[in-house]
Amino acid sequence: MGQSSGVWGRGPSADYEQLAERFRPAFRLIQAGALERELxxxxxxxxxxxxxEQRFGAMRIPVEEGGFGASIPELFQLLIELSEADxxxxxxxxxxxxxxxxxxxxxxxxxxxxxLRRIADGAIVGNALTETGGAQVGRYETKLASQGERLRVSGTKFYSTGTLYADWIIVGAEREDGDIVTALVPSTASGVEIADDWEGFGQTLTGSGTTIFRETPVDPDEVYARDTYPAYAAAFAQLVHLSTLAGIGRAAAGDAATAIAERRRTYSHAAAGRSSEDPQVLQIAGRVHSQAYAAGAVVQKAAEAVQRACDAQDAEDAAFADRSSVEAEIEAAQAQTVVARLVLEAASALFDALGASATIRSKALDRYWRNARTIASHNPLIYKERIVGDYAVNGTRPAFAWQTGIGAPVHSDQTTGDGDARPGPPSSSQGFA
Structure with missing residues (x-):
């Protein structure tokens, strides 16, 4: 993690350090093997x-249910630390x-x-939501059909992030009546084929490839309707990406500091005999570190908005709950437009401090830019900037889902019978589970 652990600011709560120390040994082990795994x-x-084994996936499960009872800001701060590791x-x-x-x-x-019990016991859920076929925006080619008293799901998914490592898979599908649902199936269920065929130049180990379902049996009690999504779903999902970016920024800053401190060779036209004493090189190190700091601070501010939206769902004032969800979505979009650029610039600038030797493949310093560019390509920035601008100028309600497919865009709010708009979940997307 560089010459210093970084001046990243205090955790989001008085109890954060105690919570984080439980998992930091595991994070250090993960970080120790990151370069080898990449190469x-x-x-x-x-x-x-x-x-x-450490039940990290139960972070948000209440303590009385066997979890750790972490808040949303605490979770995202931990995800930043995990992302710094890998x-x-x-x-x-x-x-x-x-x-x-x-x-x-x-x-x-x-x-x-x-x-709650499954997750507290360590179960991990992967995804099979997005399709790359000919489905229209907001629809699925994957079908959930009845066979007598049984349900079967059939279809092909891509961007199946995490499914290679999961115990359960959440599958987006279309029922015979056209209703869009999600279903949970064991990753070992019959008819499930998981391929490690992700070919992206970044985030290469996430298992974001193809998953095929061939008449895979589905327990009817594991089928979930759209209205089971939280209203803050999209903002939460986006902040996982932003936490990942902030962690990449920290890792890049740490490696840059270490490399500068260790570097012995210099240039005839440099400002000092060693990079660690060169004011221009130190300026770049300071800029990269500061960009990583700013990215983490922005993520935490947006996480507070998502926590408020989560808390508001239990309020009797429906208008307040809805407004909190809108604000969380806008704050997450604002954060996305800034954090992505901060980290991409930091991951590129470190090469200005280290020179051509930093491009040696065995160092894999390029992975920070490649990984950041891959993460930042999800849910395009240009649309998020427009959404923020439209809200700021016209008060236009943001979309609450990220849907992909063929055809005209689909408005992502669901409207209740009384005409009052409510946030809706993503359909064919890389969005929320």
């Missing part, structure tokens, strides 16, 4: 297993934490208790 394309099975791991767990939020908002009953 040799070694998948994350051991790293995910380590976090499962951003692939955080992204592989993104949909899992999204599904946990969904479980927390379920009505009390057998279904909720069953999932």
């Amino acid at each position: 040799n394309r070694k998948l994350l099975h051991e790293e995910i297993r380590l976090l499962k 951003s692939n791991v955080t992204q592989a767990l993104r949909i899992h934490f999204g599904f946990v939020e969904r479980v927390l908002r379920l009505p009390d009953g057998d279904r909720k208790r069953r999932w």
Whole structure:
């Protein structure tokens, strides 16, 4: 982590340090092997297993249910630290934490208790939501059909992030009546084929490839309607990406500081005999570190908005709850437009301080830019900037889902019978679980 642990600011709560210290030894082990995994394309099975053993996936589960009872800002601060160790791991767990939020908002009953126990025991959920076929925006080619008294799901998904490492898979599908639902199936269920065929130049170990379902059996009690999504779903999902970016920024800053401190060679036209004493090089190191600091601070500010939206869902004032969700979505979009650029610039600027030798493949310093560029390509910045501008200028309500497909855009709010708009969940997307 460089010559210093970084002046990153205090944690989001008085209890944060105690919570984080529980997992930092695991983070250090994950970080120690990150370069080797990158160079040799070694998948994350051991790293995910380590976090499962420590029940990291139960971070948001209440203490009385076997979890750690972390707040949303505490969770995202931990994800920043995990991403500093290896951003692939955080992204592989993104949909899992999204599904946990969904479980927390379920009505009390057998279904909720069953999932609270599974997650507290270490179960990890992966995703099979996005399709790259010919489905229209807001629809699925993947079908959930009845066969007698049984349900079967069939279809092909891509961007199945984390599914290689998951115990359960959440599948987006279309029922025979056209209704869009999600279903949970075990990753070992019959008819499930998971391929490690992700070819992106960044985040290469996340398992974001193809998942195929061939008449895979589905328990009817594991089928979830759209209205089980939390109102703050999209903002939460985006902040996992932003936490990942902030962690990449920290890792880049740490490696840059270490490399500058160790560097012995210099240039005839440099300002000092060593890079560690060169004011121009130190300026770049300071800029990269400051950009990483700013990225983390912005993420935490947006996390506070998502926490407020979460808390507001239990309020009797429906208008207040809705306004809190709108504000959380806008704050997450504002954060995205800034954090992505901060980290991309930091990941590129470190090469100005280190010279051509920094491009040696065995150092893999390029992974920070590649990983950041890949994460920042989700949910395009140009649309988020427009959404923020439209809200600031015209008070226009933001979209609450990220849908992909063929055809005209679909407005992502659901409207209740009384004409009052409510945030709706994503359909064919890389959004919330």
